[in-house]
Amino acid sequence: MSKIADKRAAILSAALDIFAENGFHGSPTSLISEKAGVGTGTIYRYFQSKDDLIRELHLELDGKLQAAIFADYREEVPLRQRFDNLYENLLRYFIDNPRECRFLEQFYNSPYGIAKRRARKENPGEKEACFARLFDEARQRQAFKDLPEEMLVSLSIGPMLYAVRDHLAGLVAIEDRMVPLIVEACWDAVARRD
Amino acid sequence: MSKIADKRAAILSAALDIFAENGFHGSPTSLISEKAGVGTGTIYRYFQSKDDLIRELHLELDGKLQAAIFADYREEVPLRQRFDNLYENLLRYFIDNPRECRFLEQFYNSPYGIAKRRARKENPGEKEACFARLFDEARQRQAFKDLPEEMLVSLSIGPMLYAVRDHLAGLVAIEDRMVPLIVEACWDAVARRD
Amino acid sequence: MSKIADKRAAILSAALDIFAENGFHGSPTSLISEKAGVGTGTIYRYFQSKDDLIRELHLELDGKLQAAIFADYREEVPLRQRFDNLYENLLRYFIDNPRECRFLEQFYNSPYGIAKRRARKENPGEKEACFARLFDEARQRQAFKDLPEEMLVSLSIGPMLYAVRDHLAGLVAIEDRMVPLIVEACWDAVARRD
Amino acid sequence: MSKIADKRAAILSAALDIFAENGFHGSPTSLISEKAGVGTGTIYRYFQSKDDLIRELHLELDGKLQAAIFADYREEVPLRQRFDNLYENLLRYFIDNPRECRFLEQFYNSPYGIAKRRARKENPGEKEACFARLFDEARQRQAFKDLPEEMLVSLSIGPMLYAVRDHLAGLVAIEDRMVPLIVEACWDAVARRD
DNA sequence: AATGAATGAGTTTTCATTCAT
DNA sequence: GATGAATGAAAACTCATTCAT
Structure with a gap:
């Protein structure tokens, strides 16, 4: 598993946790990146937007x-x-x-x-x-x-x-x-x- | 039907339309008041908050x-x-x-x-x-x-x-x-x- | 004491109470009119504005x-x-x-x-x-x-x-x-x- | 002086100017951010709320x-x-x-x-x-x-x-x-x- | 590539003031 | 005259997204 896949997977996993808990709208991307252990901007290197992240997930x-x-x-x-x-x-x-x-x-x-x-x-x-x-x-x-x-x-x-x-x-x-x-x-x- | 019930009902009906269409979070109160044909502040004469409006509805x-x-x-x-x-x-x-x-x-x-x-x-x-x-x-x-x-x-x-x-x-x-x-x-x- | 003076005095007294307690900015005119036992619009029959009320008081x-x-x-x-x-x-x-x-x-x-x-x-x-x-x-x-x-x-x-x-x-x-x-x-x- | 201290200091200084001039309630955060030369949201990166800004100042x-x-x-x-x-x-x-x-x-x-x-x-x-x-x-x-x-x-x-x-x-x-x-x-x- | 500070549009909410009754 | 329902401008605050480092 490459480094890249790791980050992407970490973001998806964190997003899943937080979306499941708080719903899409109650889940700021900053919370997701924090939980994933990446920078806030990093989400946007793997996903075009929050919507895109949701669809990919x-x-x-x-x-x-x-x-x-x-x-x-x-x-x-x-x-x-x-x-x-x-x-x-x-x-x-x-x-x-x-x-x-x-x-x-x-x-x-x-x-x-x-x-x-x-x-x-x-x-x-x-x-x-x-x-x-x-x-x-x-x-x-x-x-x-x-x-x-x-x-x-x-x-x-x-x-x-x-x-x-x-x-x-x-x-x-x-x-x-x-x-x-x-x-x-x-x-x-x-x-x-x- | 009194005037007062009219406004309240108009707000509830507009809110129902918009919530049903866009979900709670995709529905700004400004859109609701506009659709209801009332001022933005008027919602708050009938409901303590957006949450209260949802619960009353x-x-x-x-x-x-x-x-x-x-x-x-x-x-x-x-x-x-x-x-x-x-x-x-x-x-x-x-x-x-x-x-x-x-x-x-x-x-x-x-x-x-x-x-x-x-x-x-x-x-x-x-x-x-x-x-x-x-x-x-x-x-x-x-x-x-x-x-x-x-x-x-x-x-x-x-x-x-x-x-x-x-x-x-x-x-x-x-x-x-x-x-x-x-x-x-x-x-x-x-x-x-x- | 005429009726008119009564209302004016009631507004001034209520305003004093509330201003002293909460400050000018923490004192909505609606609270003042309520405490004075008059309608919200009535303040504006006796005073041109909230500022004017403060100055008169x-x-x-x-x-x-x-x-x-x-x-x-x-x-x-x-x-x-x-x-x-x-x-x-x-x-x-x-x-x-x-x-x-x-x-x-x-x-x-x-x-x-x-x-x-x-x-x-x-x-x-x-x-x-x-x-x-x-x-x-x-x-x-x-x-x-x-x-x-x-x-x-x-x-x-x-x-x-x-x-x-x-x-x-x-x-x-x-x-x-x-x-x-x-x-x-x-x-x-x-x-x-x- | 780091970049971070600069922004915080700029906000505090602008707030001081405006509070001293207009009082706490007469000083919208938008005015403070404008005078500080930062975005409206930036204040909230350094201070939890307007009250917090006042207390920190x-x-x-x-x-x-x-x-x-x-x-x-x-x-x-x-x-x-x-x-x-x-x-x-x-x-x-x-x-x-x-x-x-x-x-x-x-x-x-x-x-x-x-x-x-x-x-x-x-x-x-x-x-x-x-x-x-x-x-x-x-x-x-x-x-x-x-x-x-x-x-x-x-x-x-x-x-x-x-x-x-x-x-x-x-x-x-x-x-x-x-x-x-x-x-x-x-x-x-x-x-x-x- | 990765970061996270900075942004500002957009959201909820308040309240001085107006005006139809 | 008196009322209080209605208003909407203005306030505090959030957060998806960008971009300099």
Whole structure:
């Protein structure tokens, strides 16, 4: 790891801490540079602006998140098993990485994130495609409710993300035994009842 | 409607517009007063500070939201009917009032809102109690999954709020025919499968 | 006393209280009108501006002060007796009227007061003339130090005003037995030593 | 002198000028920064707030003042000589440094200064102790009037400070030959008459 | 390349004054 | 005459960004 990468990484890590704690607007760049152990000007050698730093941080975290979710993904296993695998990975990643979760939550609720998601919808990546295939297959098998694919994604991910949000806010406690039940809730939300 | 209520209402409405659009921090009070058609100082005749304005706006909207949800609520109808009634009202309110939805989403994700929700958990109001009774009854009848009440609330409300969030972001379109299906998704997320 | 005089007097009294407590700049006119029990606009029916209110209040208090000092003044008694009489009256007035003292102290240290005193020097009133005669007589009799009259006034009044200032600030306590000693200090400051 | 000291000193000097002229409340920070030739934000790099700037400026000036007063002080010379030395130094310092005098006058009449003086009374520094010893010694020798030490300080300093105040206001002119007479007035104010 | 002092536009808030009622 | 709601200019202070070193 080069010196350059070190500084960049230090800035991103400090930014993550502080954004997760105080939000984008409650986080002066001076605080970030201080926590990162670099000069205030140094941020601007690695990032064009604070906004750019936020977007780059998102890219970084989004990559890690996808890697975590798809770490042990296998297309060939049965549908339900694939679903459970993805959602459990997602849930565990957020529980284990609260800073990342808070940042991403914030990001996707901000103008930055809304634009990003719109762009991604137009131009989906490999992982999104994988997700889409899963939901498409389920729909074709009549396993899911008769709703558009994007709606099914929202509905199935909602239970988990709300549970995590309240867990991180200290309003509920997700214990280990609850993990499968939460994943089940995600499936049940979109599964067709017989 | 008196003159006094007019100004206050104009400020609250302008603030709602602008907060929903730009977030709390992206909304200078000068923009709010301009949009409300009042002087910059006038905001401070009705609200002690910008923070106070945010909190008062929340109170206002929270009251309206609760009124909308419980508009036609009847304790005596069957459990599932009560559930469907509440969740459909909630969904329709947010679809019909996107500014309110965005504001509340933001509020409950901010330090203000997290504190508020903690306080409410300690000291629940009448409506919360009503909600709690519903979930308690369902659990006693073994209708819901074996999870703490708060977790069930998070899980059941998540599908809808995520669907609405994406709808308001323009990523999916909630059509009228989907409303019962979304409500069903909320129920299914927490219902016990036989 | 007419209604009109009542309101005016109420405003002046409230202003005195608040100026003495908080200083000119720490005293919003709204606070003054509230304490006076009148509308915020009413002040501007009796006074052209806040500055004007301050100047008028000064005039009022200055009149009262002079009346108090000269209440029992008699030109025909011996010099020293006249001096003691004036200075004791002054000291007692300030001890008994701390608000007035604080206001006047402030006033004479402000741009308003400095201009006022310059004007008065150019164009002395009856009481100033009386004072001047006293000091003039003393100098002619070689009773006072060889200094200009105004300087003698400053030197002789300084001990008392500093003692009162510190008394009102709570740093020293002027007890009754000290009054003659303080007056004596004023005399001694300017008296020629033999 | 480093660059950093330059800016700080420029701000303090500009602030002194403007405070002395217009008072604390009549001196916007924007005026200070403009006069100092720095940006508006720069003040806040060196001082936490305007209040802090005022307090720091006081500390600076108070230090200089004490240094000037005690520049050639010697404990071993006779009492009267020590007194004359201190008071003449004080007088000359104020005549030579009118801005400093006006600032300090204002400061000690403001809430800042009153608190400061109370604190100093509780917890006197080295110079105050020196002053106290002088007055104590004088009282034990029956040289001074039978009054508490603090009162003697007020009475003895009053003549000079009033004379200086009126001198700086342009109402009297202190000429060089008057200096010993003014110092004598200070002594006479508190000295016991035989 | 890295720094961090300096900047000034932009933000919240106050308050003397006005004017419609 | 009296009111007090409304005003907006002006104040203190913040912080993303620049640039000389």
